[in-house]
Amino acid sequence: MTVVVAWSADEYGAAALAHGAAQAEQKHEDLVVVNVTRGDAYVDRRYAADEEIARVTAAVKGLGLEVRVVHGVVDDVPTAVVDEIRTTRASLAVVGIRHRSPVGKMLLGSVAQRIILDAPCPVLAVKPDPEADLI
């Protein structure tokens, strides 16, 4: 059993990772961090650079957790996360959520919403806490 964190390289991903790590510690389970992109824009700020992945891996390992990182280009981000949840038979998934403007809702799909609705396990939806000490 594992805890799967849908991680993006921003404050929402950081919140998800912090809560995911805390849950994994409590449940004595391994952590799987998923950071994937559709790769259809030249720059995707939510897709982490390799150095960023190394930093996060080291930080999580510092907490005494086993961690595996899924990092790459996929056809569809939510599908990739849900597939990871299924293959690792995860007990919990963690996603960061945000407010979206009406225009944003019209233009952009929500990765978090699709994961919450499609995941076979319970999903913990978290928000960034400006005062928390994040990974």
Next chain:
Amino acid sequence: MDLLLEGFATALTPTNLLFAVIGVLLGTAVGVLPGIGPAMTVALLLPVTYSVEPSSALIMFAGIYYGGMYGGSTTSILLNTPGESSSVVTALEGNKMAKKGRAAQALATAAIGSFVAGTIGTVLLVILAPNIADLVVKLGAPSYFAIMLLALFAVTAVLGTSKLRGFIALFLGLSIGLIGTTTGQARLTFGEAKLADGIDIVVVAVAIFAIGEALWVAAHLRRKPLDIIPVGQPWMSRSDWGRSWKPWLRGTAFGFPFGALPAGGAEVPTFLSYITERRLTKHPEEFGNGAIEGVAGPEAANNASAAGTLVPLLAIGLPTTATAAVILVAIQSYGLQPGPQFLDSNPELVWGLLASLFIANTLLLVINLPLAPVWAKLLQIPRPYLYAGILFFASLGAFSVNFDAFDLALLGVLGLLGLAMRRFGLPVLPLIIGVILGPRVENQLAEALAISQGDVSTLWSEPVAVVVYVVMALLLVGTIVAGRRAGAAAPGPEKKEEVSA
């Protein structure tokens, strides 16, 4: 001088100023985006020539051309992916500077250098174009024929890595230019009545630049996102200024003549400028690790070459780059023919255009220096959205030529040709120059032979023509010798760079 002041009067009318602003904004945007370049943008905007005044349209297109040269550097520096083929060299030092935390200085020297070079280049253009036109007006058909042959030969043989691929592209272009019945007999029409008038050059340009590139990107849609380097407001310290101004001037000196010659394009002068700066620098240890001279020189060179390109375009009607070729199509679609008489018969248009170049250059400095981080955000747009828009405008543009669905079929066929050319590494420039110049070469040849009543020796009866043939022969020998030498040294694997047409 009076003519130039009158030009400013034309360029500063609210309408034309608006078109200049639209032009530089669009130009910077397409310059920033890899794969989309000024040539494609001007090709997509060709339909505006049906309803917009010639001066406004040309001012906008010139703004796009200059803007593309500015925007390309932003992507080169921040992303290490050149936004334009003319910014390939900028990436060498520019991205290293950015990685060392000097992105702001790299962007500043690129923008200010572009402004300096663009302004000097435009001054040279204003001085040279009328004088060259006065010389050219005395030439007869044989000289014209020779000069155009030289242009076709030079863009094919001098540029690009493979001469064979260049000539394949050139002959594809010449064949497309042959289609039709302009000479009285039907050539390559395959009995199709709709091909009798030839293929409209707008359809060819849009298909090769826009459809070909869109299909190519669609075939390579998924790729690892690049690491972009965050940057604040561009600025330079006193020592950066001190190290930049000489490379700016030297870059201008390389860029302008190369732009004006039919061996044109910005690739050669930017590379030469880079080599020169590396040799002359007082900080050789910094080269390869982000030397500001290596950004300042090439960026000045590419803007100066854009100004230089307009000399043969306006004075002789000879395009030397893909963007200049498409701008020529735009001018021709107004029923005007650039060349020696063009400056005298359309002073308001030409001088308005030249004045607008000064305005565009200043606008570009003003919008680029503070807004570089904003432009970099364009890179986050998912490509499917971008290319869906491009395909839409491409189809609209091709359809609006004759309001005939047949043109859309042609667009599809030629678009597949454009995809195949990218797949097999054929350069696009010889094709488009071939399509545009092919029929004109034929006209000049026919005219020369008609005057001489079929005597072929008329072709080398003018001194200018003889000089041009000698230059061509030297170029031919030079390329063969260079090819031999390169062949002796083991040919390295060709590196495929993603750059815009």
